[in-house]
Amino acid sequence: MNEGFDWNAAGDALPLLLQGFKVTLLATVLGTLVAAVLGLAIAVAGRAPTRFVTVPVKMVMEFIRSTPLLVQLVGAAALFTSVEPLTIGIVVLGIHYATYTSEVYRAGIDGVPKGQWEACRALSMTPRRTWQAVILPQAVRNVLPALGNYAISMFKETPFLAVITVQEMVFEARKYGGDHFAYTEVFTLAGLVFLVASYPTSLLMRKLEKRLGH
Amino acid sequence: MSDFFSAFAGDLPRLSSGLWVTLQATVLGALLALLLSFVLGLMSISRLLVSRGVSRVVVEFFRGTSLYVQLFWLYYAMPPLTGYELTPLLCGVIAFGLNYGAYGAEVVRGAINSVPRAQYEAAVALNMTPLHRMRKVILPQAWVQMIPSLTNLLIQLLKCTPLLWLISAADLMTAIEKLRSRTGETLTAYVTLLACYFVLAYALTLLMNMLERSAKRRLGLASGGKSLLRSRSAVTAPAAGGAR
Numbered sequence: 001m002n003e004g005f006d007w008n009a010a011g012d013a014l015p016l017l018l019q020g021f022k023v024t025l026l027a028t029v030l031g032t033l034v035a036a037v038l039g040l041a042i043a044v045a046g047r048a049p050t051r052f053v054t055v056p057v058k059m060v061m062e063f064i065r066s067t068p069l070l071v072q073l074v075g076a077a078a079l080f081t082s083v084e085p086l087t088i089g090i091v092v093l094g095i096h097y098a099t100y101t102s103e104v105y106r107a108g109i110d111g112v113p114k115g116q117w118e119a120c121r122a123l124s125m126t127p128r129r130t131w132q133a134v135i136l137p138q139a140v141r142n143v144l145p146a147l148g149n150y151a152i153s154m155f156k157e158t159p160f161l162a163v164i165t166v167q168e169m170v171f172e173a174r175k176y177g178g179d180h181f182a183y184t185e186v187f188t189l190a191g192l193v194f195l196v197a198s199y200p201t202s203l204l205m206r207k208l209e210k211r212l213g214h
Numbered sequence: 215m216s217d218f219f220s221a222f223a224g225d226l227p228r229l230s231s232g233l234w235v236t237l238q239a240t241v242l243g244a245l246l247a248l249l250l251s252f253v254l255g256l257m258s259i260s261r262l263l264v265s266r267g268v269s270r271v272v273v274e275f276f277r278g279t280s281l282y283v284q285l286f287w288l289y290y291a292m293p294p295l296t297g298y299e300l301t302p303l304l305c306g307v308i309a310f311g312l313n314y315g316a317y318g319a320e321v322v323r324g325a326i327n328s329v330p331r332a333q334y335e336a337a338v339a340l341n342m343t344p345l346h347r348m349r350k351v352i353l354p355q356a357w358v359q360m361i362p363s364l365t366n367l368l369i370q371l372l373k374c375t376p377l378l379w380l381i382s383a384a385d386l387m388t389a390i391e392k393l394r395s396r397t398g399e400t401l402t403a404y405v406t407l408l409a410c411y412f413v414l415a416y417a418l419t420l421l422m423n424m425l426e427r428s429a430k431r432r433l434g435l436a437s438g439g440k441s442l443l444r445s446r447s448a449v450t451a452p453a454a455g456g457a458r
Contacts, residue, residue, distance in 0.1 A: 005295065062445050066415035067408040068373040071387065075404030159282035163380065170282060183290035191279035191287060198278045 009182040010189055013173070017189055020172035021197075024158045027090055027168060031158075032151045034094025039101030044131070046106060065099040070160050072096060077164035089161040097154055101147060108143035109135060145209045152201055156194065169193065218399035222406070225393055232389030233410075239303060239375045239385065240414075243310030244368050250315025251364075255322025269319065276316035281374060285309040289381040302383035306375065314371050318364060325359035326352060358429045365422040366446055369415050376411075386410060419446055 045057050064072070069092070076088050112135050120130040162171035173190045177183035222229070257269035276284070288305040292298065300308070329352050337347040376387040387407060394403035423442045430437055 063408075063412055065446075066369060066373075066419075067411045068376045068387075070374075070376040070379075071404060071407050071411065075400075075408070078400045078404070156280040157282070159280050162282075170280075170286070174286075177290065183286075184292075184295045187283055187287040187291040191283045194280045194283060195275065195278040199274060202274070202278070 005188070006182060006185055009180055010185040012180075013176045013182065013186050014189060016172045016176055017169050017186065017193060020167060020169035021193060023086070023166065023168040024155070027086065027093065027158050027161055027166065028151065028155045030090045031093035031097065031154050032147075034090060035097035035101050035150065035154070036147060038094060038098035040105050040136075042098060042102035043105035043109060046102065047109070061099040061102065064096060069093070069096050069157060070163065073160055073164050085161070085164045085166045089158075089164060089166045093154060093157070093161075097150055100150055101143075104143045104146040104150070105139065107146075108139035111142055112138045145205060148201075148205045148208070152198055152205065155198060155201075218393070218397045218402045218406075221393055221397050225389070228384075228392070229386070229389045232384055232386040235303060235378065235384055236372075236375050236386040236414075239306045239310065239378060239383070240368075240372045240418075242307045243314065243371055243375075246307060246311025247314035247318050247367070247371065248364070250311060251318025251322050254315065254319035255326065258319060258323045259326055273316045273319050276312050281309060281313040282377065284313060285377055285381065302378060302381045305381060306378045306383060310371050310374060314367050317370075318367055321360055321363040321367070322356070325356040325363075328359055329355045354429070354432060358426065358433060358435070361422060361426040361429060362446070365419060365426075368418055368422065369446065372411065372415055372418060416445075 042057060042061065046054055048054055073089065073092050076092050077085060080088060116134055116138070117130070120134050125133070158168055159170035161168050162174065165171065169190055173186040177186045254269045254273055257265045258273070260266055260269075285305060288300060288309055289302065292300070333351055333355065334347070337351045342351070375385060378385040379387040379391060382388075390403055390407045390410075394400060397403070420442060423444060427437055427441060
């Protein structure tokens with residue numbers, strides 16, 4: 001058993017980790033996009049006038065939100081063996097987070113003053129145009145900081161993708177660690193990379209929230 | 215399908231011991247997280263710069279490095295570095311506790327800051343000591359504010375426990391994984407597993423709703439029995455990279 005921190009191994013592993021980090025970023029960005037679009041769709045569907053739509057939507061969301069992402073990932077990967085792991089990872093991450101972002105959108109839509117809806121009716125706008133031109137532009141601006149927060153949390157959960165053999169940073173770390181018996185070095189480095197990447201974003205989000213007066 | 219459920223019935227002892235490991239990790243992790251949330255949260259509103267600084271650094275550190283990495287660091291990286299080896303369950307409890315404690319600290323800080331300023335002033339005017347003021351005036355009001363966010367964190371923590379499978383603790387996921395590979399019933403196995411976690415999550419939510427109701431009662435805020443069945447809301451994320 002090697003004692004202490006082996007700097008050579010750390011220097012050796014860093015390029016590999018950074019290469020994996022690109023996949024981590026890619027999964028985060030695409031996953032966030034899926035979550036942002038799907039969440040909006042769920043939020044709009046949740047305001048449908050009939051309960052035949054709203055109640056099932058709410059139940060499915062509650063189920064997805066209350067069950068572990070890891071199980072959903074592993075289950076999806078075991079069922080759809082022909083699909084590429086990265087695609088499964090992005091879709092599952094996106095769906096999981098859409099159940100959260102939809103609540104954010106819902107709050108944002110509820111935050112648009114009632115007078116705006118009434119004005120649209122008075123101008124006899126179609127529902128589609130009301131959403132497009134009046135409600136969504138105001139709602140989306142209010143929810144941006146909260147969406148940013150979910151993007152950061154998603155970033156920190158991308159290591160889950162390693163379990164379904166997506167070659168992101170932690171996957172590379174485990175592989176290198178196993179091959180060279182250098183778990184200490186690679187996991188310390190991986191943690192530092194996460195810290196370096198997420199701390200400035202978290203500072204930026206805080207600034208943005210203060211500016212928007214939350 | 216029937217294959218799976220007969221195997222399920224035959225495997226009940228192992229499944230229930232898996233459930234026990236999952237529950238232990240959740241409850242012990244949550245207790246550690248709660249303790250840390252209060253310690254770090256109270257430190258972050260202290261007047262001393264040192265205590266605020268220490269709390270800030272610890273919170274940012276444990277929120278900034280991913281839980282997954284923390285858990286693996288404790289399990290794989292710590293033994294060669296320090297010579298101490300923790301059991302998988304203990305690794306889980308410590309990692310979950312530290313990570314969610316850091317998120318919880320922000321919840322505690324936010325809730326205490328949201329107690330109206332006049333309450334502090336009234337307590338000062340009544341010549342209460344700082345400890346008395348905190349215990350009798352501020353915390354009971356802040357506690358009611360905290361519970362919904364803490365419930366969310368608790369469910370998050372429960373949802374992280376399948377990670378124990380990866381560090382070979384015999385938790386619920388491990389037990390059902392074994393069943394799955396023996397019977398080959400992939401879909402049934404994972405749906406069963408998801409259903410188990412859903413039931414656990416809902417039970418914990420009910421418990422927390424009961425806690426919230428009794429905390430509200432103590433402040434003279436009655437809420438009807440129907441509030442107990444309410445599900446969690448997802449939009450309690452506190453500022454800046456906060457918990458979901």
